[in-house]
Amino acid sequence: MTITTIPHFLNGEETTGLGERTQPVFNPATGEQTGALCLADRQDLEAAVAAAKKASESWGDISLAKRTAVLFRFRELVAAHTDELAAIITSEHGKVLSDAKGEIGRGLEVIEFACGIPQLLKGDYSDQASTGIDVFSYRQPVGVVAGITPFNFPVMVPLWMAPMAIATGNAFILKPSGRVPSAAMLLADLWKQAGLPDGVFQVLHGDRETISGLLTHPDVDAISFVGSTPVAKHIVETATAHGKRVQALGGAKNHAIVLPDADMDNAADHLAAAAFGSAGQRCMAISVAVAVSDAADLLVKKVEERALAVKVKNGTEPDADMGPVISPESKAFIIKTIAEAEHAGAAMVVDGRDLVVAGHEDGFWVGPTVIDHVQTEMSAYTEEIFGPVLVVVRVEDLEEGIRLINANPYGNGTAIFTTNGAAARKFQRQVQVGMVGVNVPIPVPVAYHSFGGWKNSLFGDKHIYGPEGVSFYTRGKVITQRWPEPTHASGASYNFPSN
Ligand code: NAD
Numbered sequence: 001m002t003i004t005t006i007p008h009f010l011n012g013e014e015t016t017g018l019g020e021r022t023q024p025v026f027n028p029a030t031g032e033q034t035g036a037l038c039l040a041d042r043q044d045l046e047a048a049v050a051a052a053k054k055a056s057e058s059w060g061d062i063s064l065a066k067r068t069a070v071l072f073r074f075r076e077l078v079a080a081h082t083d084e085l086a087a088i089i090t091s092e093h094g095k096v097l098s099d100a101k102g103e104i105g106r107g108l109e110v111i112e113f114a115c116g117i118p119q120l121l122k123g124d125y126s127d128q129a130s131t132g133i134d135v136f137s138y139r140q141p142v143g144v145v146a147g148i149t150p151f152n153f154p155v156m157v158p159l160w161m162a163p164m165a166i167a168t169g170n171a172f173i174l175k176p177s178g179r180v181p182s183a184a185m186l187l188a189d190l191w192k193q194a195g196l197p198d199g200v201f202q203v204l205h206g207d208r209e210t211i212s213g214l215l216t217h218p219d220v221d222a223i224s225f226v227g228s229t230p231v232a233k234h235i236v237e238t239a240t241a242h243g244k245r246v247q248a249l250g251g252a253k254n255h256a257i258v259l260p261d262a263d264m265d266n267a268a269d270h271l272a273a274a275a276f277g278s279a280g281q282r283c284m285a286i287s288v289a290v291a292v293s294d295a296a297d298l299l300v301k302k303v304e305e306r307a308l309a310v311k312v313k314n315g316t317e318p319d320a321d322m323g324p325v326i327s328p329e330s331k332a333f334i335i336k337t338i339a340e341a342e343h344a345g346a347a348m349v350v351d352g353r354d355l356v357v358a359g360h361e362d363g364f365w366v367g368p369t370v371i372d373h374v375q376t377e378m379s380a381y382t383e384e385i386f387g388p389v390l391v392v393v394r395v396e397d398l399e400e401g402i403r404l405i406n407a408n409p410y411g412n413g414t415a416i417f418t419t420n421g422a423a424a425r426k427f428q429r430q431v432q433v434g435m436v437g438v439n440v441p442i443p444v445p446v447a448y449h450s451f452g453g454w455k456n457s458l459f460g461d462k463h464i465y466g467p468e469g470v471s472f473y474t475r476g477k478v479i480t481q482r483w484p485e486p487t488h489a490s491g492a493s494y495n496f497p498s499n
Pocket of ligand 1: 148176211227453457
């Protein structure tokens with residue numbers, strides 16, 4: 001197997017930079033090393049920030065018409081390269097090709113939203129706010145934005161950020177996850193082909209040292225982060241202490257509550273797909289089924305049937321439903337957590353720990369797993385497992401289910417399955433979670449709404465993309481103007497200006 005060197009993309013060019021260290025990149029389905037990722041040193045970081053700062057000055061000043069033209073071309077190029085991007089995602093992440101194409105589709109939606117930036121940046125104007133005085137407000141770019149992204153959506157999460165930051169007139173430095181760095185390189189090439197000036201979109205690979213450099217650099221104005229909660233907390237604390245605007249989206253433990261009146265086949269289909277799709281490595285994956293009273297036995301039986309039918313294969317196989325998990329460390333953590341639940345007395349319904357995929361014995365595999373009678377003090381409940389594991393917690397009624405979800409420290413996504421509109425309404429109003437699905441699992445908002453959780457799932461007050469994305473990447477300015485007639489009255493007034 002040849003090992004490809006994966007460079008940075010700085011100031012319009014691929015470069016291995018001055019850093020001498022590299023990090024291995026693997027194909028999780030085969031366990032083989034496929035890449036050697038160049039890691040930035042301080043000089044590479046300084047070069048990236050300097051190029052971004054310079055580029056932001058001219059890009060922020062360019063007409064909306066010209067900016068939009070680049071975005072439209074970029075949209076067409078990403079769409080035309082969907083197959084190529086999906087193949088890269090599957091080779092480094094492991095998710096199945098159809099799922100990889102799905103994430104690209106959601107990323108395209110954000111680019112399409114960003115294409116409407118002239119409308120989104122229209123300001124407000126108050127004529128004759130006071131006699132002879134007009135007031136208007138509009139928004140200007142913040143300058144240089146750094147985006148730090150997780151492994152689980154190599155294309156979608158960078159596209160939650162970059163098109164919005166660039167459409168609003170900023171320069172954007174992407175620090176992708178070192179486990180899945182190659183898709184970002186193709187995106188950089190597509191931005192260049194779309195006519196984006198050098199330095200406006202750059203890719204800088206690095207480790208904690210590089211991230212720390214971005215979080216503290218005086219010429220970086222804003223940080224968008226998506227990843228796990230402990231890192232999100234660190235990012236927000238460090239970057240805000242250095243005067244930056246920050247949005248940091250963290251981890252999740254998403255519950256789906258199933259009422260006895262729900263269509264159980266429909267609920268089981270959705271639960272299985274939301275728990276095992278992408279091997280459970282989605283921030284909006286359903287990892288806890290909250291089964292209400294009589295729903296439990298039937299629901300568990302139906303989810304078991306579906307879990308046993310999931311085809312776990314290399315994501316490149318056309319009939320694969322689910323691929324591997326990202327790394328041997330992740331596999332070991334998932335298996336350990338399953339074992340802890342078993343030892344603590346939970347009921348193993350489907351056990352994916354010993355899965356072997358023929359021909360791919362060195363891949364990082366864990367099969368779909370369903371654990372019933374899980375208690376809230378068990379690690380399988382308290383930890384974000386981030387693997388294909390669905391735990392079932394049984395409750396007596398809807399109210400107990402809502403209390404359970406609200407007591408959880410995360411608040412990213414949740415869903416209710418029911419045919420009772422009043423119950424659904426009560427749930428969506430009372431649940432303390434940022435994104436709620438009613439008979440819809442994985443309720444990722446469309447691009448013209450904004451994405452974000454509550455509590456430990458988001459730090460900073462702006463959600464990502466959509467209208468809040470426009471707001472995050474810009475600063476408001478209000479102009480109060482008077483154009484006196486040549487014959488205006490003279491004389492100074494020392495009172496506070498009043499209307
Ligand atoms: P991660 O937190 O390990 O890594 C995210 C990014 O932070 C990567 O670019 C990584 O290089 C960097 N990083 C890692 N450790 C760091 C440290 N100590 N200091 C500074 N930077 C560091 O997350 P991951 O494993 O790549 O992704 C999975 C996590 O992301 C899960 O917790 C998942 O729920 C979360 N996630 C959340 C959302 C959301 O919208 N809320 C979306 C996707 C993923």
